[in-house]
Amino acid sequence: VTRSRAEEVEGLLRRLAPQVLAALARRHGQFDACEDAIQEALLAASRQWPDQGIPDKPRAWLTAVATRRLIEEIRADRARRAREDAAVEPEERHEPAPDEWQTAQSDDTLTLLFLCCHPALTPPSQIALTLRAVGGLTTRQIASAFLVPDATMAQRISRAKQTIKASGLTFDRPAETERAERLRAVRHVLYLVFNEGYTTTAGPELQRVELAEEAIRLTWMLHRLMPTDGETNGLLALMLLTHARRAARVSSDGMLIPLADQDRDLWDRRAIAEGVALVEQALATSPIGPYQLQAAIAAVHAEADSTDDTDWRQILSLYTLLIRLAPNPVFALNRAVAVAMADGAAAGLAELAAIEGDERLAGHHRVEAVRAHMLELAGDRARAASAYRAASRLSTSLPEQRYLESRAAAL
């Protein structure tokens, strides 16, 4: 079996997984049992298809195998209950024709996303379940992407499914009144997956699912399901514009490279063009929102040839708007950087002094890193070096520490 054949099978399975699961859950309810059944069908397919070839109707194949598995499980469950309870009521047989396929798939996939990101679930459970049920990843792949043991990730998934069952959540579209809020939750889960991928992996990690790419793939899917939703497009644009820098953000020896020093020829121009088009379209046609503004800021960076060439005044006004819309101390910190770049280091340091009292920033290494950068701009080398060292002690990332120590040493 060639590697490309196995990859082709995996790609196909992961595209089909949410569709088959959604259809099964819509017909039978019992989301947790359906999810188990799909996983077994996917496993069977990933063993058989690379050797035996992809069946003519792969989706029908998966549906049939998963349905058979589900029925076996339901029967076993009934038999168990019958043994436990002598006075069991006769129940109707529940055996659908496996090749029946209903459309309305896009609606189904959306319903599936809403269920996996339901606010009753904890964020780690939402993330794990979304990656498995919608992303079609195995528990082992998700565990290795998050650097946790398989048993820990399996527990998060099973807890998510138990919560769905215990809370009586069903595979139904949320009411119109809840929709905006639920969609916000879906976007947030996708954002968290992207962020995890972006901040925990530097450079290519073979044998590991790339979470940032997976988040982009799922957000493209969400975008296709609701092409005119401004914030979804803003989120997708933000991911594309950020991920476009991946080849430039780490040196060959694993050193983080700051935006100012990145070789911009390495930026992915196609991803930038896609991101810019998406965010421009969203800003022109939808109510403005935090993801669109963050994407717009990323777009200003993406379109500049260098830091000197960057329109910092525009970035500053975008941050000002962003903070008004979504107050957040990390955005405020980024805004202080924009102040320093637009109006000089002294103005930036004054802005930093005004915001750093926020207790949510207490002990955050970025506060010291920003201070160090501003002091360096101001020419205060001694205090800049000590702020870089303070930032390094507060960071929990080795590549970040290495970068901050190197800045301190260069002063």
Next chain:
Amino acid sequence: MKYMLLIYDNADTRRLFFGPEGKALSEEIDALMAELTASGELIGGEALADPAQTRSIRPEDGMPVVTDGPLAETKEHFGGYLIVDCETPERATEIASRWPNARFVAMEVRPIMNVGGGQEM
């Protein structure tokens, strides 16, 4: 974010765990471990043997030299650890505060370094 919860013992804790209160303490730990397993926060953990079994390796003239016993004789010693993956440092601290040793000796909570990533500035 992953944290190591460092569990400290002293000469009395082992006696405490093997004494009349031992059963209640073990049940307390079992319940907390079950909670962390169910929540998907538990990554792992181990208990260490008595510090009398320690061997220390220290440099002498730039060469490693092995001696029996811990680096320093202290009242409190490192007795074992848990690794948890929590959403907030407050949650990790809460778990450590509920471990029985927090009432008898000490616990420490320390973030675990991320070796592969980081955010460009």
